[in-house]
Structure formats: structure tokens, C-alpha cells
Amino acid sequence: MSQLIVDGVSVEIEGRRLVDQVLLDVAPGQFVGLVGPNGSGKSSLLRAIYRVLKPSAGRIVHLGDEVWKVSARQAARRMAVVAQERMGEFDFTVDEIVMMGRTPHKRLLDTDTAADHELVERCLGQVAMRHCAGRLFQSLSGGEKQRVLVARALAQQPEFLVLDEPTNHLDIRHQLELLELIGRLGTTTLAALHDLNLAARYCDRLAMLCEGRLVAAGTPAEVLTAERISAVYGVEATVGEANGLLRIDFRLKQQ
Amino acid sequence: MRIPLALLLPGLAAALALSVTLAVTIGPVNLSMLTVWNIAWAKLSGSTGMWSAAEENIVWMLRLPRVLLAALVGGGLAVVGVAMQAVVRNPLADPYVLGVSSGASVGAVLVLGGGWLGFLGIYAVSAGAFAGAVVSFVLVFLIAVAGGRLWPLRLVLAGMACGYSLSGLTSLIVLTSENRELARTAMEWMLGSLGGTAWSDLGLPAAVLVMGTGYLALSGRKLNALLVGDETAATLGVDVGRLRLRLFIVLSLLTGVMVAVSGAIGFVGLVIPHVVRMLVGTDHRRVLPVAALLGGVFLIWVDVAARMSFAPIELPVGVITALLGGPFFIWMLATQRWRSKDTA
Incomplete structure (x- = not known):
């Protein structure tokens, strides 16, 4: 039984097809990584899943409901997103940002309860940001901001996490910590990732996109072969193994 | 702090x-x-x-309605400013800067000069102003959006361009009108004036202010999410399209009604939200009630200054707010964290 089914989804913007008939499914509890070069349609596919880009064809079914047919509120109670939106001129404190994760659970007259504040604190604790609760969001470093946004997603108490390049702007330690955390949470997760070594290490399954098409899906070892990486990324790759982990090296192709 | x-x-x-x-x-x-x-x-x-009839008249007929209207209009403009800044995600927005007040003026003058909407009785001018406000707000918003994104600089420029054109249109209607009386009243009113307020002027603004502020404060959580970004708001469960449509209507109604009773009083919606955010942060559930009260206090005292500083000559209150607001706007422009990415 799949939690998320992406069934022949295409996304078009101004006549350009960014995602082309992609088939994908994510089983409960899995951490699935979406990999592929820049412009391969990773973000567009994720945006179709989290209801920002309406697909031109196909269906996306989450927990038995088509995601484009439920209300925004209901969708947000099941699915939380960490994306790459830059905040404008206004600033909130870190705990206010995380508290926003409670938005889909609140009705018109509901106030923030003691339980909400406790949850916010716990979520900040999970990303090791509790000490920054009172600080202004804009005053944080890129990595700290990313962790706060993950905490906001956790505060939504979702059944499904969508992450668009969550390790961007993070140093190595924080990259490892973040992916470790997501694995530990056990929440079903679909994440676009750049770093193939990290993807191989932390993801249960990978799906590789190239020019909007799904070119491979399966376990990291099945997807990340030297021939495929060479074809999709246009680089020479060697895939080996070290300490039981997949290890990929790259170099430019000889002219 | x-x-x-x-x-x-x-x-x-x-x-x-x-x-x-x-x-x-x-x-x-x-x-x-x-x-x-x-x-x-x-x-x-x-x-x-034990007081004279003259004293009673001064308090009850002349000063009290005017002071109360100042409080209502000040509170209303401050609340509109706060919410408008969230809708367009730009701290330089206010009904005056975005040309929405000018749009409301055109609608009001059309009603006054053309005798339109007569069936609405004493609410005709407010209805005209509301219609004008909606049209100009939507127009400015559409001009400022390019390629699905709202550009801060385009927004301010679109607001100014529309504001100037609409002010010109108002002048044209007034000056070519058969109605000589219109020219005099319209002139005073275009500068923003609270003179000659009667009790009957207070009912509609009071009702609209209470309902509008109530609606906005209840939507505070959604406004917070909207301030972060459309995409973020959507993933937090906000139906962004529907929310924005409702905000357009509520904000146009508030602006239209305030402009209909007081004329175009500038910059209150710019100054007060900024000060309030410095006091209580950005969360709209705190900002909105504080802005409503502080805006009221502020405009009461600005109107006192307008009445007293050059007595016996009475200045329109909009002259004082413009004198204070212009430099404030420039100061905000100078200190705002404009990034090249935003303005390019």
C-alpha cells in the first residue's frame, strides 16, 4: 500500500514541459530521494505534489485522496513542506515562525495553547535550535534558518514531509545531522537532494529525473550506476563501496 | 524591547x-x-x-463628533495600512501610497458631481468611494505583478502612477462640474479634512471599522503566513487566492468609507504600522488591535494641531500628515533592506 502515488504527472509552464509523465510511489515510512541535475524537474514535481503548480496531466494521490481535490487546510494537516522561498522585508521571531506550523490545525477562534507552545519547543529541540527561540529569523545564518523551517514543518505534525534541497546552505555537519534527523523521525519523506553520496547514504529509495522524465527508480545501488550517472549528469563516475556504503566519485569527461 | x-x-x-x-x-x-x-x-x-447652551453646542455638536471621527479614521487607516502591507508584502504600502485613496476619491466625486447611486441615500458617497477603491487597488496590484511575482519597486511606482492619474481625474471632474459648490467642498476634502463632522457621519465608519478590524484580527494567523510568502502560506493550509480576494474587498471597503468621510489623509497607514511593529513585533494578532488604538490617538492629536497651530486659520488634517509622512517615507526608503534581487 503506497502512501503517495504519482501517476503519469506532467507539469507545463508557458508551453514548456518541465515534468513529463512521471510515475512514482512512496511507501509509508520510507525516505525517498529525488535526484537529478539542475533543471531536471525535481522542484517542479515537488511543487505539483505540494499544490503550487497544477499538473497538466496525471493524478497525485496521497493517503487515498487526490491532493488537488482536498482543501488547502486538509492538505496542510497531512503534508508539510520545506521549500526555498525567500522571506521579504518583514521579520518574525523563531518561535513565531515555528508556531505558524500550527496554522492548519487551528479554527477561526482558536488561540495558541500551552500544548502548542510545548510542541514548538520540542520541535525546536529536535533541530537543536531551542536556544534561538526568541531571536529574529532574519538574523540567523542560512543553516540555522533551514533548521527552523524544518522545525516548522515538524510542528505541523504531518504524515508526510516534502523537502526541496533541505541541505542547501548547510555545512557538512549540519547536512549529516539534518538527514540523520529525518531518517530518525520515521515520517514518510520525499526530498529533492543534490548530493548523490548523501542521497545514497540516507535514502531508502531513489528516483532519478532527467529533462522532466523519470529515468530510474529503486534502491540507491540500483539507481546510482556509473553508466546512468554518466548519461544523466554528463560526467564520468565511479561507483564503489566503502564501509558498507555506496561511494561515488566524479570527474569531467575527457574531450 | x-x-x-x-x-x-x-x-x-x-x-x-x-x-x-x-x-x-x-x-x-x-x-x-x-x-x-x-x-x-x-x-x-x-x-x-450648569453650563451654557453655547458650551453644550461646542462640545456636543462641534468638537466631540469631529474628535471621534478622527479616532475612527486614524484607527481605520492604520489597520488598512497593516493589512495592505501583508497583502502586497511591502512595508511601504498604504492606501495613499498605492493610489487606493485616490481611486476612492474619484468614485466619491463622481457620485457627488453626477448624482449617481442616489438610491443609496447618505451612503451613496461611501459606496462610490468603495467602488473606486476596489478598482484602483486591483489595477495597481495587476500592474505590479509581472511573471507571477509581485515586485516591490513596481508596486510603489504603479501606486504612484495610478495615484497621480486618479487625482488628476478627480480635479478634472470637480473643475468641469456645473456644481460650483462641489469645487469648494471637494477641494477641502481632497486635502483630507475632518471639519464640519456631524454625528450622522460616524455610524458607518464605526461599523465598518469594528467589522473590518474584527475580520482581519481573526485572520491574523493567515496574514502572518501570507507575509512569509504565497507558497509558504499555501503549504500551511491557507487558500491564498480566496484570502487575497476577501482582503481586497475588506480593505477597499475600509479605505472607501474612511475616504468618503474624511478625504485622502495620507501616510497614517504607513507611519502607525511601522511604529506598532517596533513595539509588539510582526504577529498580526497583536499588531492589528494596537494599530487601531494608536492610529486613533495619533490622528486625534494631528487634527488638534491642524485646528490650533495656525488659528484662527484651520488647516486640513491631511496637510499635517503629509508634512510628517513624506520625510518618514523617505527615511523608510533609505533604511529599508532593498536587495538588488528585489529591485532588478
């Missing part, structure tokens, strides 16, 4: 009550605060007391 709301709101409510009383005592004839309260109480309870 945040002040707890439990202290700030009662404090501001007291300041508002005190400001109303003090502002009524100030004028060519000075009255004591006690007299003001006695007369107001007598009027409300139907009793009589």
Missing part, C-alpha cells in the same frame, strides 16, 4: 479616552475636562446641568 499586550492594550485604550477628552477641551473656547464629561454624560442620560 517588546511590551506585553496585557499592558499595552488597556494603556492605549486609556490614552484614547484621555485624548478624546483633552482634544474636546482644546479650541478657541477652552473648556475643562469635567465640563466635557458632564455634558457628554448629560446628553447620553438625558439630564441637564
Whole structure:
């Protein structure tokens, strides 16, 4: 039984097809990584899943409901997103940002309860940001901001996490910590990732996109072969193994 | 440096009550605060007391309605400013800067000069102003959006361009009108004036202010999410399209009604939200009630200054807010964290 089914989804913007008939499914509890070069349609596919880009064809079914047919509120109670939106001129404190994760659970007259504040604190604790609760969001470093946004997603108490390049702007330690955390949470997760070594290490399954098409899906070892990486990324790759982990090296192709 | 709301709101409510009383005592004839309260109480309870008919007239017919209207309009403009800044995600937005006030003026003048919407009686001018506000707000928004994104600089420029054109249109309608009286009243009103307020002017603004602020404060969580970004708001469960449509209507209604009773008073919606955010942060559930009260207090005192600083000549209140607001706007422009990415 799949939690998320992406069934022949295409996304078009101004006549350009960014995602082309992609088939994908994510089983409960899995951490699935979406990999592929820049412009391969990773973000567009994720945006179709989290209801920002309406697909031109196909269906996306989450927990038995088509995601484009439920209300925004209901969708947000099941699915939380960490994306790459830059905040404008206004600033909130870190705990206010995380508290926003409670938005889909609140009705018109509901106030923030003691339980909400406790949850916010716990979520900040999970990303090791509790000490920054009172600080202004804009005053944080890129990595700290990313962790706060993950905490906001956790505060939504979702059944499904969508992450668009969550390790961007993070140093190595924080990259490892973040992916470790997501694995530990056990929440079903679909994440676009750049770093193939990290993807191989932390993801249960990978799906590789190239020019909007799904070119491979399966376990990291099945997807990340030297021939495929060479074809999709246009680089020479060697895939080996070290300490039981997949290890990929790259170099430019000889002219 | 945040002040707890439990202290700030009662404090501001007291300041508002005190400001109303003090502002009524100030004028060519000075009255004591006690007299003001006695007369107001007598009027409300139907009793009589030891004061002259002239004093009663000054308090009840002349000054009190005007001061109360100042409080309503000040609160209304501040609340509109806060919410408008969230809708367009730009701290430089206010109904005056975005040309929405000018749009409301065109609608109001069309009604006054053309005698349109006569079936609405005393609400005709407000209805015209509301229609004008909706049209100009949507127009400015559409001009500012390019390629699915809202550009801060385009927004301010679109607002100014529309504002100028609409002001020109208002002048044209007024100056070519058969109605000579219109030119005089419209002139005073285009500068923003609270002179000649009667009790009957207060009902509609009071009702719209209470309902509008109530709706916005209840939507505070959604406004917060909207301020972060459309995409973020959507993933937090906000139906962004529907919310924005409702906000357009509520904000146009508030702006239209305030402009219909007072004319285009500029910059209150710019100055007050900025000050309030410095006091209580960005969360709209705190900002909106504080802005409503502080805006009221602010405009009461600006109107007192307009009445008294060049007495016996009375300035339109909009002249003072423009003198204060212009430099404030420039200061905000200079200190804003414009990034090349935003303005390019």
C-alpha cells in the first residue's frame, strides 16, 4: 500500500514541459530521494505534489485522496513542506515562525495553547535550535534558518514531509545531522537532494529525473550506476563501496 | 524591547479616552475636562446641568463628533495600512501610497458631481468611494505583478502612477462640474479634512471599522503566513487566492468609507504600522488591535494641531500628515533592506 502515488504527472509552464509523465510511489515510512541535475524537474514535481503548480496531466494521490481535490487546510494537516522561498522585508521571531506550523490545525477562534507552545519547543529541540527561540529569523545564518523551517514543518505534525534541497546552505555537519534527523523521525519523506553520496547514504529509495522524465527508480545501488550517472549528469563516475556504503566519485569527461 | 499586550492594550485604550477628552477641551473656547464629561454624560442620560447652551453646542455638536471621527479614521487607516502591507508584502504600502485613496476619491466625486447611486441615500458617497477603491487597488496590484511575482519597486511606482492619474481625474471632474459648490467642498476634502463632522457621519465608519478590524484580527494567523510568502502560506493550509480576494474587498471597503468621510489623509497607514511593529513585533494578532488604538490617538492629536497651530486659520488634517509622512517615507526608503534581487 503506497502512501503517495504519482501517476503519469506532467507539469507545463508557458508551453514548456518541465515534468513529463512521471510515475512514482512512496511507501509509508520510507525516505525517498529525488535526484537529478539542475533543471531536471525535481522542484517542479515537488511543487505539483505540494499544490503550487497544477499538473497538466496525471493524478497525485496521497493517503487515498487526490491532493488537488482536498482543501488547502486538509492538505496542510497531512503534508508539510520545506521549500526555498525567500522571506521579504518583514521579520518574525523563531518561535513565531515555528508556531505558524500550527496554522492548519487551528479554527477561526482558536488561540495558541500551552500544548502548542510545548510542541514548538520540542520541535525546536529536535533541530537543536531551542536556544534561538526568541531571536529574529532574519538574523540567523542560512543553516540555522533551514533548521527552523524544518522545525516548522515538524510542528505541523504531518504524515508526510516534502523537502526541496533541505541541505542547501548547510555545512557538512549540519547536512549529516539534518538527514540523520529525518531518517530518525520515521515520517514518510520525499526530498529533492543534490548530493548523490548523501542521497545514497540516507535514502531508502531513489528516483532519478532527467529533462522532466523519470529515468530510474529503486534502491540507491540500483539507481546510482556509473553508466546512468554518466548519461544523466554528463560526467564520468565511479561507483564503489566503502564501509558498507555506496561511494561515488566524479570527474569531467575527457574531450 | 517588546511590551506585553496585557499592558499595552488597556494603556492605549486609556490614552484614547484621555485624548478624546483633552482634544474636546482644546479650541478657541477652552473648556475643562469635567465640563466635557458632564455634558457628554448629560446628553447620553438625558439630564441637564450648569453650563451654557453655547458650551453644550461646542462640545456636543462641534468638537466631540469631529474628535471621534478622527479616532475612527486614524484607527481605520492604520489597520488598512497593516493589512495592505501583508497583502502586497511591502512595508511601504498604504492606501495613499498605492493610489487606493485616490481611486476612492474619484468614485466619491463622481457620485457627488453626477448624482449617481442616489438610491443609496447618505451612503451613496461611501459606496462610490468603495467602488473606486476596489478598482484602483486591483489595477495597481495587476500592474505590479509581472511573471507571477509581485515586485516591490513596481508596486510603489504603479501606486504612484495610478495615484497621480486618479487625482488628476478627480480635479478634472470637480473643475468641469456645473456644481460650483462641489469645487469648494471637494477641494477641502481632497486635502483630507475632518471639519464640519456631524454625528450622522460616524455610524458607518464605526461599523465598518469594528467589522473590518474584527475580520482581519481573526485572520491574523493567515496574514502572518501570507507575509512569509504565497507558497509558504499555501503549504500551511491557507487558500491564498480566496484570502487575497476577501482582503481586497475588506480593505477597499475600509479605505472607501474612511475616504468618503474624511478625504485622502495620507501616510497614517504607513507611519502607525511601522511604529506598532517596533513595539509588539510582526504577529498580526497583536499588531492589528494596537494599530487601531494608536492610529486613533495619533490622528486625534494631528487634527488638534491642524485646528490650533495656525488659528484662527484651520488647516486640513491631511496637510499635517503629509508634512510628517513624506520625510518618514523617505527615511523608510533609505533604511529599508532593498536587495538588488528585489529591485532588478
